[in-house]
Amino acid sequence: xxxxxxxxxxxxxxxxxxxxxxxxxxxxxxxxxxxxxxxxxxxxxxxxxxxxxxxxxxxxxxxxxxxxxxxxxxxxxxxxxxxxxxxxxxxxxxxxxxxxxxxxxxxxxxxxxxxxxxxxxxxxxxxxxxxxxxxxxxxxxxxxxxxxxxxxxxxxxxxxxxxxxxxxxxxxxxxxxxxxxxxxxxxxxxxxxxxxxxxxxxxxxxxxxxxxxxxxxxxxxxxxxxxxxxxxxxxxxxxxxxxxxxxxxxxxxxxxxxxxxxxxxxxxxxxxxxxxxxxxxxxxxxxxxxxxxxxxxxxxxxxxxxxxxxxxxxxxxxxxxxxxxxxxxxxxxxxxxxxxxxxxxxxxxxxxxxxxxxxxxxxxxxxxxxxxxxxxxxxxxxxxxxxxxxxxxxxxxxxxxxxxxxxxxxxxxxxxxxxxxxxxxxxxxxxxxxxxxxxxxxxxxxxxxxxxxxxxxxxxxxxxxxxx
Ligand code: GLN
Numbered sequence: 071x072x073x074x075x076x077x078x079x080x081x082x083x084x085x086x087x088x089x090x091x092x093x094x095x096x097x098x099x100x101x102x103x104x105x106x107x108x109x110x111x112x113x114x115x116x117x118x119x120x121x122x123x124x125x126x127x128x129x130x131x132x133x134x135x136x137x138x139x140x141x142x143x144x145x146x147x148x149x150x151x152x153x154x155x156x157x158x159x160x161x162x163x164x165x166x167x168x169x170x171x172x173x174x175x176x177x178x179x180x181x182x183x184x185x186x187x188x189x190x191x192x193x194x195x196x197x198x199x200x201x202x203x204x205x206x207x208x209x210x211x212x213x214x215x216x217x218x219x220x221x222x223x224x225x226x227x228x229x230x231x232x233x234x235x236x237x238x239x240x241x242x243x244x245x246x247x248x249x250x251x252x253x254x255x256x257x258x259x260x261x262x263x264x265x266x267x268x269x270x271x272x273x274x275x276x277x278x279x280x281x282x283x284x285x286x287x288x289x290x291x292x293x294x295x296x297x298x299x300x301x302x303x304x305x306x307x308x309x310x311x312x313x314x315x316x317x318x319x320x321x322x323x324x325x326x327x328x329x330x331x332x333x334x335x336x337x338x339x340x341x342x343x344x345x346x347x348x349x350x351x352x353x354x355x356x357x358x359x360x361x362x363x364x365x366x367x368x369x370x371x372x373x374x375x376x377x378x379x380x381x382x383x384x385x386x387x388x389x390x391x392x393x394x395x396x397x398x399x400x401x402x403x404x405x406x407x408x409x410x411x412x413x414x415x416x417x418x419x420x421x422x423x424x425x426x427x428x429x430x431x432x433x434x435x436x437x438x439x440x441x442x443x444x445x446x447x448x449x450x451x452x453x454x455x456x457x458x459x460x461x462x463x464x465x466x467x468x469x470x471x472x473x474x475x476x477x478x479x480x481x482x483x484x485x486x487x488x489x490x491x492x493x494x495x496x497x498x499x500x501x502x503x504x505x506x507x508x509x510x511x512x513x514x515x516x517x518x519x520x521x522x523x524x525x526x527x528x529x530x531x532x533x534x535x536x537x538x
Contacts, residue, residue: 072278073225074131084130084174091132091176095223102199104208104217106137108177109144126172127286133168134218134227137178138185139270140259141165148261149193150183152407153387162259163294164228164270164287171286176224179214183409184378185235185263187211188481189471192411197468200242202507206465209239209481215273216243226274226283230260232267233366234461234485237497240273241460241510244499246527247273248280251517252492253298255284256291264373265296267366267489277498277528281305284520300518308521309528314348316526318513319453321356324484329462333509336500337459340511343533344457344526354449354456358442359487365442366486367479368422368435375419381407414475439490446491450516455526458484460497460510484512494520496527500534 071079077087088110099105110132135141138148140158142165147153161169168175182192190198190213198213200206201221208217212229216239219227229236231249240247248271255270262268272283285306290299320341329337345351383389383403390406393399408416422431449456461481471478488495493514500511511530515523 072276072282073274074128074279074282077131077225082130087130088132088174091224094221098201098221098223101204102201102217102221103196104179104198104214104221104223105134106147106149106178106180106195106214107145109141110174110176126170127282128168129172131173131226132176132224133173134176134179134215134224135165136181136212136215136227136229138181138230138261139164139228140261141175144178146178146261147194147387148184149181149195150407150409150412151194151388152381152403156387158259160259163256163291165259167287179212179218179227181214182211183412184261184374185211185230185232186374186411186415188234188238188478189466189468190214191468191472192409194409199468200465202244203465203505205467206507207242207468209242209461209465211235212273213239216240216245216247219243219245219273219275226272226279228270229273230263230268230270231489232263233370233489234482236271236273237485237495237510237512238461238482240497241499241508242465244508245273245275246277246280246496246498246531247271248284248496249488249494250284250288250520251494253296254288254300254494254518254520256289256294256297258291258293262377264370265377266373267370277496277524277531278306278309280496281309281524298518303521305521305524308525311525312348313344313526313529316349316455316522317352317453318344318349318526319352319354319449319456321354321359321456321458323356323359324458327462327483329459330464330503332464332501332503333459333462336509337457337511340500340530340534341457343530347529347533349526352453354453356442356445356449356487358438358445361438362442362487362490363479363483365435365438365490366482367418368431369439369490371415371419372423372432373419375416375423378412378416383407442487443491446493454516454522456514458512458514460484460512464503464505464507464509488514493517494523496523498527498531
């Protein structure tokens, strides 16, 4: 049973649940630094006012939010110096939906600056540590959310995923991470990184909890024109249904690509479990996924450089105190406000979009992206789901990859395609590696078919739990 159902069936006391969360945070967070700020006071009231309603699907459920999701009245910084002091003037749509179902918002979790990264190390607040081994990174960019859930500080956290930022930290911290279909969840009130790739999703300790949270946050929103008017299923109802007859594709390009042995082993074990339950396993080919990382690192920085142009010292957050000219105000505010990785992305994106290079980089990347989408569409005519590992390794050490951005970028090799194709994907724990660190198994599904995705993930989780 998931945390939320258990909490409800025991009719647990909301106040004592919040107390337990706050105590656990007080005990563990000085070392782990999963939170940027605990916003909730002892009585469970968040800064935005009285929260726990009398009813609701998430009544009394404590939830942490990544520091890029707006809550009216909270300082929202995206773990960047440039947004220091910025107070959100409105709620993100996901926040409105959580509140209207009675959730208790506990606080803001740490992240890579503007979600640029795979380790939480680019945060202006310093890194979050992995609860399984504090000398290691929790993954990123939603590393604070993953660590907070893994360390039992909260049962649920929201993150955002542009190239793997929910799933990779979920794998590193041994929790469940779901990236919904592009358009499934409104992005209104999510600070934009790459607008054609970003999605908000839950990090939880079980597939069932992820399904229940998705039910609440999903659905069309007139304030986000990219949110889709596709009916929201009761995802939790699909869980426990048979996986017999489901066709699961194994993309041959994803296998044997240098993943560590425990990752491959965990992957095989999960696939075997599905086969034993009657799923049909088929090898498939997605030749253009070879270019996924390259395409992503053109498209994502291009969109990021455009989105980050709004942080100029005039309207949001940090403003240089003594500029002599307007140009100097922009330059100094941006120079001092952005960290190294943010500057790298802005420079990469601006370069790739500049006239003379646009065709060679951005346009070409978009063509390859379209080709990839075509391949996914073809493959999903033959199979219902695709299975791969989530990340090639377990958690790496803090500092291990910071000097080598390319190595860091490669930790998203399995997760990026789902964002480029806009399809839903989930990571669930698949075992531990030789160092005792969690590794993850990823399933990807057809656009807007989160029900099948979660049903299969639930079956693996269930059988894996039973097996040991
Ligand atoms: N790690 C990837 C990046 O650095 C993905 C980040 C994300 O999904 N926000 O861009």
